[in-house]
Amino acid sequence: MILDILSANLTTVLIFVIAFLLVWRTLRRPAGNLPPGPWPLPIFGNLLSLGGADSRKSLEALREKYGDVYTLYIGKHPSVYVHGYENVKxxxxxxxxxxxxxxxxxxxxxxxxxxxxxFTSGKVWQEQRRFSIQALKDFGFGKHDLQVKIQEEVEVLVNRISDLQGQPFDLHDLIHISVSNVICSVVFGTRFEHDDNEFKTYVDMLDENFRLTETAILGLLIPFSYLLPGDLFHMKRLEENKHILKSFITNLIQAHKESFDPNNRRDFIDAYMREARERQQHDPETTLSEDQLGAVISDLFAAGTESTSTVIRWAALLMLKYPDVQGRVRREIDSVVGGRLPSLADRQHLPFTEATMMEVLRYTDIAMAGHATVRDLTFHGYNIPKGTTVMPCFHCALHDRNYWKHPDIFNPDRFLDDWGHFRKPESFIPFSAGRRVCLGESLARMELYLFFSAILQRFELRLPDGAGEPDLTPVIGITRMPKRFEMIAKLRH
Ligand code: HEM
Structure with missing residues (x-):
């Protein structure tokens, strides 16, 4: 009797589930003819197809199956993934x-x-981006003035590391503050001491948000997940951090407003406020405003800190993994630069050092960025409606076998020509390309070179005794970060 009831109920549940999936299947059929892809599940879409910690392998497998252009559903939203350097271009x-x-x-x-x-589009994006590029240029981006600011931070960093006297340490916090200070000098006109606990808290929160965002996005896909106990998906933590970071920036803007002098532009904030006031008088449509200023600063602070410091940590980890490369870089710096700090003028004479840093960028390919179609369009024979997410796969461009020999091997020599000169292959696009190319590329390149070369010049990096092999498995957040690791920096002469 009980078995009869159970089996009747099971049949009902089964019929219900199949009916639901059929309805879902019909509903999920896109309006146009989007590229092919795995069948999306209710609620989650194809999240499971993205695999575990490292989605790169899963994306490669999907490419094998569906070709260079395919669709994955993230929740209920379709995303068109584009592989292969030519297609990404x-x-x-x-x-x-x-x-x-x-x-x-x-x-x-x-x-x-x-x-x-x-995260903006259209007129707001265009105006904010255009103005920011110009103002950042005025305050030293791409110019040698900025070198002075970066070298000041480099000097502080190497002194802090040398104070550790060869004790094992995690580079994470030190490099985070140093890199963050560079963007703070340009944008806020101020730097913070490494011992400034309040500033350290803000930088830590930023870092935490980069790590937690992925989990929080997963939480958003699960109905009523916010009711689950213990902030399982870190959504509350993320909100709290954002709120505190916002007030840090609001206070800085307020302080600038109180001492504002239109004839004395001290930094990016002053330049923005002056321009916004001028434009508002002549152009009622302008999007420059104090409200926007906070968001622009927050973007520069976040994008300018996290990615650069992440790449420098990857560089240190890879130097631990490949001590022969570390030795070659150091010998080149010793022979060209000697004992003083490496400068931008030395860069062209340090091709292997430059090649190594670029190979770190290529090999670790930390970033991914979502674009969207601005209108209904046809791409590779598929109709893609306006507003559809399109993911140009930087990883595939940076690891495309048609352009890179043995792309999964760490090999700085691939950036050198037959005469040992540095060369940049066309498909090297870690900062993206085109109209949305990274706005901080020139700053980031300067920082990577100046921090990396100074660290290797001053110290020999080693693994602590018994540490085992360096673990290159990434932690996936907004960027691909290395796991926390400790190293020993032995001071050289
Ligand atoms: C190694 C360091 C860095 C890497 C690998 C990197 C990479 C990227 C990538 C891949 C994008 C997405 C472009 C796209 O949507 O196609 C981007 C955007 C951006 N980056 Fe960077 N970036 C780095 C450092 C910086 C720095 C130092 C700044 C500071 C100013 C910065 C500011 C930005 C901004 C504001 C955007 C948004 C551009 C837009 O949407 O128009 N980045 N970056």
Whole structure:
């Protein structure tokens, strides 16, 4: 009797589930003919197809199965993934105008509320980006003035490391503060001491948010996940951090307002406030405003700190993994620079050092960025509606076998020509390309070179006794970060 009831109920449940999936299947059929891809599950879409910690392998497997262009559903939203350098270039450069927007379905984009640079589209994005590039140039981007600011931070960092007297340490916090200070000098006109606990808290929160965002996005896909106990998906923690970081920036803007002098532009904030006031008098449509300023600063602070410090930590880890490369870099610096700090003028004479840093960028390919179509369009024979997310796969461009020999091997020599000169292959696009190319590329390149070369010049990096092999498995957040690790920095002469 009980078995009869159970089996009747099971049959009902089964019929219900099949009916639900059929309805779902019909509903999920996209309006146009999007590229093929695995069948999306209710609620989660194809999240499971993205695999575990490292989605790169899963994406490669999907490419094998569906070709260079395929669709994955993130929750209920379709994302078109584009592989292969030529195709990525088509999205970013050749047809860049068609794919220049940010996807509205992205939680980070919704939260930005149409403010700032990173997550905006259209007129707001254009005006904020254009003004920021100009103002940052005025304050030293790409110029040698900025070298002085970076070298000041390099000097502080190497002294802090040398104070540790060869004790094992984690580079994470030190490099985070140093790199963050560079962007603070340009944007806020101020730097913070490494012992400033308040500033350290802000930088830690930023770092935490980069790590937690992925989990929080997963939480958003699960109905009523916010009711689960213990902030399982870190959504509350993320919100709290954002709130505190916002007030840090609001206070800095307020302090600038109180001492504002239109004839004395001390930093980016002053330049923005002056320009916004001038434009508002002549152009009622302008998007420059104090409200936008906070979001722009927050974007520069976040993007300017996290990615650069992440790449420098990867560089240190790879130097531990490949001591022969570390030795070659050091010998080159010793022979060209001698005992003083390496400068930008030395860079062209340090091809192997430059090649090693670029190989770190290529090999670790830390970034991924979502674009969106600005109109209904056809791409590789598929109809893609306006506003669809398109993911140009930087990883595939940086590891494309048609362009890179043995791409999964760490080999700085690939950036040198037959005469030992540095050369940059066309498909090297760690900062993206086209209209949305990273706004801080020139600053980041300077920082990577100056920090990396100074650290290797001053110290020999080693693993602590019994530490085992360096673990290159990434931690996936907004960027691909190395796991926390300790090393010993032995001071050289
Ligand atoms: C090694 C360091 C860095 C890497 C690998 C990197 C990489 C990237 C990538 C891949 C994008 C996405 C571009 C796209 O959507 O196609 C981006 C955007 C951006 N980056 Fe960087 N970046 C780095 C450092 C910096 C720095 C130091 C700044 C500071 C100013 C910065 C500011 C930005 C901004 C504001 C955007 C948004 C551009 C836009 O949406 O128009 N980045 N970056």
């Amino acid at each position: 088509e999205v970013l450069v050749t047809r860049g105008d068609d794919f220049v927007d940010r996807p509205q379905s992205l939680k980070l984009v919704q939260e930005a509320e149409g403010k700032g640079i990173l």
